[in-house]
Amino acid sequence: AMNNAEPVQGKDAVLGGLSLHRQTIGYLEHELLNIYGTDRNFMLEALNHYKRLDGKAVTVRAVALTDRNEAGDVTSVRLYTDTSPLFA
Numbered sequence: 001a002m003n004n005a006e007p008v009q010g011k012d013a014v015l016g017g018l019s020l021h022r023q024t025i026g027y028l029e030h031e032l033l034n035i036y037g038t039d040r041n042f043m044l045e046a047l048n049h050y051k052r053l054d055g056k057a058v059t060v061r062a063v064a065l066t067d068r069n070e071a072g073d074v075t076s077v078r079l080y081t082d083t084s085p086l087f088a
Contacts, residue, residue, distance in 0.1 A: 029048070031048075041067050064077055
């Protein structure tokens, strides 16, 4: 789930959601700042550097909370960021 949006489940749904961003974003780089937690449950703090298709550069802060099962498979990711500057 991203912010307060409905959760997205499954590979096809995630890829579909990402395709909406690809219609606006030409480039994305994640600058990792901090990781807190354990191998199974962790929080990542980052700066996301975007370059829009119109050439404008935009940077936004983001946090992702990730849970993995005992096999190491991701079971949940919750993203918190304000992407409104991308569409301003």
